[in-house]
Amino acid sequence: MKPTALVRRTTARTLLAAGLMSSLALATGCTKSEDDSGSKPSASKQDDAGQVVASPGTASGPTCTIDAYGGQKTDLRTATVGFSQSEKEANPFRIAETASIRAEAKAEGVKLLTANAQSQFSKQISDVQDLIAKGADLLVIAPLNSDGWEPVLRTAAARHIPIVTIDRKINATACKDYVSFIGSDFVEQGKRAADRMIEATGGKGEVAVLLGAAGNNVTTERTKGFEDRIKEKAPGLRIVFRQTGEFAREKGQSVTENLIQSKPGITGIYAENDEMGLGAVNALKGAGKKPGDVKIVTIDGTRNAVQGIVDGWISAVIESNPRFGPLAFRTLDTFTKGEKVGQDIVIKDSAYDKGNAQTDLGKAY
Amino acid sequence: MTELTLGRGTPDRARLLRLLQDYGVYTGVLVLLLFNFAFTPHFVSAENFRTQAVQVAPVLIVALGMALAIGTEGVDLSVGSVMALATSLLSLYLGYGPWTAALVAVLAGAVVGVANGALIAFVGVQPIVATLALMVAGRGLALVLLPQLKDVHDPDLAALGSGAVLGVPYLALIAALLAVLTAFVVRRTTFGRQALAIGDSRPAARLAGLPVRRVLVLVYVCSGALAAIAGVLATARLAASDPTSLGSLMELSAITAVVVGGTPLSGGRVRVGGTVAGATLIQLLTTTLIKHDLPPSWTQIAQAVVIVLAVYAARERGRR
Numbered sequence: 001m002k003p004t005a006l007v008r009r010t011t012a013r014t015l016l017a018a019g020l021m022s023s024l025a026l027a028t029g030c031t032k033s034e035d036d037s038g039s040k041p042s043a044s045k046q047d048d049a050g051q052v053v054a055s056p057g058t059a060s061g062p063t064c065t066i067d068a069y070g071g072q073k074t075d076l077r078t079a080t081v082g083f084s085q086s087e088k089e090a091n092p093f094r095i096a097e098t099a100s101i102r103a104e105a106k107a108e109g110v111k112l113l114t115a116n117a118q119s120q121f122s123k124q125i126s127d128v129q130d131l132i133a134k135g136a137d138l139l140v141i142a143p144l145n146s147d148g149w150e151p152v153l154r155t156a157a158a159r160h161i162p163i164v165t166i167d168r169k170i171n172a173t174a175c176k177d178y179v180s181f182i183g184s185d186f187v188e189q190g191k192r193a194a195d196r197m198i199e200a201t202g203g204k205g206e207v208a209v210l211l212g213a214a215g216n217n218v219t220t221e222r223t224k225g226f227e228d229r230i231k232e233k234a235p236g237l238r239i240v241f242r243q244t245g246e247f248a249r250e251k252g253q254s255v256t257e258n259l260i261q262s263k264p265g266i267t268g269i270y271a272e273n274d275e276m277g278l279g280a281v282n283a284l285k286g287a288g289k290k291p292g293d294v295k296i297v298t299i300d301g302t303r304n305a306v307q308g309i310v311d312g313w314i315s316a317v318i319e320s321n322p323r324f325g326p327l328a329f330r331t332l333d334t335f336t337k338g339e340k341v342g343q344d345i346v347i348k349d350s351a352y353d354k355g356n357a358q359t360d361l362g363k364a365y
Numbered sequence: 366m367t368e369l370t371l372g373r374g375t376p377d378r379a380r381l382l383r384l385l386q387d388y389g390v391y392t393g394v395l396v397l398l399l400f401n402f403a404f405t406p407h408f409v410s411a412e413n414f415r416t417q418a419v420q421v422a423p424v425l426i427v428a429l430g431m432a433l434a435i436g437t438e439g440v441d442l443s444v445g446s447v448m449a450l451a452t453s454l455l456s457l458y459l460g461y462g463p464w465t466a467a468l469v470a471v472l473a474g475a476v477v478g479v480a481n482g483a484l485i486a487f488v489g490v491q492p493i494v495a496t497l498a499l500m501v502a503g504r505g506l507a508l509v510l511l512p513q514l515k516d517v518h519d520p521d522l523a524a525l526g527s528g529a530v531l532g533v534p535y536l537a538l539i540a541a542l543l544a545v546l547t548a549f550v551v552r553r554t555t556f557g558r559q560a561l562a563i564g565d566s567r568p569a570a571r572l573a574g575l576p577v578r579r580v581l582v583l584v585y586v587c588s589g590a591l592a593a594i595a596g597v598l599a600t601a602r603l604a605a606s607d608p609t610s611l612g613s614l615m616e617l618s619a620i621t622a623v624v625v626g627g628t629p630l631s632g633g634r635v636r637v638g639g640t641v642a643g644a645t646l647i648q649l650l651t652t653t654l655i656k657h658d659l660p661p662s663w664t665q666i667a668q669a670v671v672i673v674l675a676v677y678a679a680r681e682r683g684r685r
Contacts, residue, residue, distance in 0.1 A: 031510075032460030034518060090513050090609050214661060244661045248610040249514070250603050255655060257416045262407055262656040275514070282604060286527050287412070304516065 063340040064175035071160030074137065076333045080111045082136030084127050086144035086168070087119045092302045096322040096365035097167065101140060104325030108333075121145050128152045132161060138336070139163045140328050146171045153177045164331055166324040174343035179335055182327055182345045184320050186218050189349060190225020193297045194233070196316035196353065197226075197268050200295035203234035205267025208241035208259050210252050210280065212272040219244075222272045222299060241266070245276035252279025260287050260294070268295040274305035274317065281313045301352060306364040309357035316353040322365060386678045390626050390642040393671070397649040405656050411532065418537035419602065421648040423448075423595040425540045425641060427615055428622040429547045430588030432640045435623050436551070437564040437584050438632025439492030443481060444592035444619055446503025447474045448612030451596030453511035456606035463521040467597045474593025475586045477503055482582030496585075500616070507608040514607040517600060526601030536598050543591065548637040557635075560584050564632025621668065622647055625675040646671065 066073060083105075089095045098114070105112035113131050117124030121144050128141060132155055139161055143149070149170045156163055163178040172178060197207060209226065212219035223242075230237050241259055245252035252271060256279060260266060271277035277298030284294055291312030298305050301319030308314035327347060335341045352360060385392075401408040427444045434441040451470035458466035477499055484495035517523075528535050551557040559580045563570045571577050592612075600606055626643030627636045647668060654664045 031457040033457050033515075034459040088508070088512075090508060092513065095513070211661075241658050242660075243655050243658065246610075249605060249607060250599065250611060253603065254420050257420065258652055258655045261410065261413045261416060262405060264407060278605075279603075 062343045064179050064343050065340050066335060066338050068175055069179060073338045074336045076336050077109055079137040080113060080135050081105060081138045081140060082113045082131030083140045084124055084131060085116045086124060086142045092365050093322045097324060100323040100325035104329045108329055117144055119144060121148060125152055129155060138332050141165050143168045143170050162335055164328050166328055180331055180341055180343050180345055182324055182347055184349055185346050186221035187225035189299050189318050189320060190222040191229040192318045192351060193270055193299055194226045194229035197270055197297045198234045198237060200315040201237060201268045204236040206238050206240045206265060207268040207270060208266055209239060210245040210255060210269060210271040210276040211242060212247045214244055219272060226270055245279060247273050247275060249275040249279040252276030253282045256280040256283035266294055271298040274298045274300040274302045277314060278304055278308060281308055301364050303364040306352045306357050306361050309352055309354060316351060318351050319349040321347050321349045386627060389678050390639050390646055393646045394642050397653060401653055415534055417648060417652060419534045421644050422536040422540040423599045424618050424622060425644040426543055426595040427592050428619040428640050428644050429543055430591035431619040432623045432628050432635050433584050434588045435628055435630060436632055436635035437560050437581060439485060441585060441588040442496040442616045443477055443499035443503050445612035445615035446500045447477050447589050447592035448596030448599060448615060449507035449608040450503050451593040452600045452606040452611050453507040453608045455597055455600050456511055456515050456517060459519055463519050470597050471590050471593045474589040478586035478589025479582060482585035486578035486581040511606060511608050514605055516605045522601045523604055526604060544637060544641050551635045551637060561633055621672060625671055
């Protein structure tokens with residue numbers, strides 16, 4: 001009756017072997033997904049919306065020159081640029097950001113070294129040090145954190161390597177520790193979303209806010225901009241609901257399902273990113289609502305959300321522009337030539353609504 | 366060993382405590398329901414109950430597998446990653462039809478279960494460490510297979526996610542079916558009895574001649590397969606495969622449901638009804654706070670209070 005130890009071992013081996021074999025079978029290329037025809041355009045094929053600087057780089061605000069920073073004038077075309085990405089290229093924003101840097105380096109004929117920190121800050125620090133060791137003359141960094149950059153900044157300063165940070169700021173002195181920061185104004189994004197919400201609802205009714213992840217500056221700034229503008233411009237529009245959807249579609253969907261049941265008269269939903277907005281669309285569909293019954297305004301500008309406008313579910317999408325390539329390289333070029341560049345450069349975010357969603361769908365990332 | 370052996374003929378106070386331990390979670394659900402009936406507008410509607418049932422289904426299914434693992438004095442931390450892996454594979458194999466794809470996904474969950482079980486039963490790694498390894502590896506593999514969110518347009522899957530029969534959503538039906546099945550396995554089958562015996566005392570089970578290793582592997586296979594089913598259902602509901610966020614922190618929700626439901630972490634006992642009630646309690650708690658628009662941090666605090674209460678009620682049971 002009792003299996004002997006030998007038999008048990010054999011069973012174990014068979015089980016393990018079977019497990020391994022099947023995992024290998026899964027991992028090998030016999031996959032076949034829904035749309036293998038390859039209808040999805042790759043990032044390189046996208047219309048590059050290019051970039052316009054919202055705050056003119058040199059006209060206003062503090063500026064920086066190479067003399068003030070230290071170092072020598074060089075020609076960007078002969079230099080090596082190192083790019084350190086913070087997060088895995090697992091979401092449309094990061095994919096579009098890295099693709100934009102790569103595309104611009106190729107267009108300018110600049111030698112580019114890249115690294116990805118996979119959301120680990122210690123890895124990003126060693127990534128940047130590696131980039132410097134491999135001979136990067138200029139650095140473009142998408143920082144994961146704002147703090148903890150001293151070791152890198154010291155190494156870079158010793159070699160007079162100009163640094164441009166994109167999408168997040170680092171806590172250091174501009175024009176001393178780094179040259180410029182290029183990014184979006186999240187408060188402004190919230191305000192513009194509020195304007196669109198007022199427009200869509202006529203300034204009356206009850207609005208719900210799907211907040212981003214707690215304790216994130218993007219969440220607090222997008223909330224502040226939205227609430228301030230609503231208070232100031234549309235006293236008739238009341239914010240009656242604020243719950244986090246943690247920037248994820250699934251959470252946005254389940255929160256919205258509860259929302260539309262407890263407050264059936266809701267007029268509008270402001271989602272602080274596209275994914276939560278798309279979750280809200282799912283929830284509205286599930287509840288038997290029709291496109292346009294509840295006005296949705298979101299921020300980011302991903303392809304799926306802009307498609308949502310075309311389909312009539314979403315009223316407007318405020319873009320958070322990930323295409324830092326052209327602006328980053330233009331800033332570095334101007335700087336290395338010895339001219340003035342701005343210390344804080346705000347990238348221009350466009351917007352999508354019923355009027356341009358169809359035509360500009362290709363620009364969405 | 367199981368909830369069938371209720372204490373009888375004990376003094377009144379001890380009996381009361383015993384009743385609280387056994388029925389506390391049901392009382393909790395009832396109290397929350399009554400509170401919502403009284404104070405939450407639009408709570409009493411078929412549509413609302415459907416929503417709650419659909420939202421609780423994935424957590425519940427994962428918690429059933431978790432209850433089995435905890436019953437053997439183990440734990441399965443890899444469930445959230447298995448959900449992510451299932452959603453990736455579902456999306457990648459959807460070209461062969463939804464059922465094949467779902468089968469592949471569930472198979473992958475079972476394979477992760479085999480790996481977990483083999484590490485625990487044959488190599489002798491602690492369950493928490495072994496499943497932690499698979500938790501990290503599983504999420505990584507899911508992201509390698511499908512690096513970012515992908516929409517699912519399959520009509521059959523969409524029907525599975527949002528359809529209903531006689532007003533009861535498919536998701537709720539499947540979860541109920543799996544709960545009944547798990548209860549049957551735990552109470553009425555040799556496998557269930559053996560698993561609980563192992564949870565009670567592994568050396569004793571071995572000395573008694575039970576096939577300890579085989580049962581342990583099978584328990585983790587069940588847990589993996591159930592997590593994969595939950596992953597498939599969650600994907601169908603979302604109409605998208607999102608391996609970056611699907612199932613994140615699911616292991617903690619599942620453990621909470623099991624513990625609140627009165628299954629002791631020391632093994633040897635599985636309360637399936639309690640697990641269902643535990644998952645429902647957490648779902649109702651979250652819903653109540655959302656519907657009354659209280660800050661999200663309150664949900665976490667409320668969950669913590671419920672867990673502490675559950676552990677307090679269970680402390681007598683721990684001292685055997």
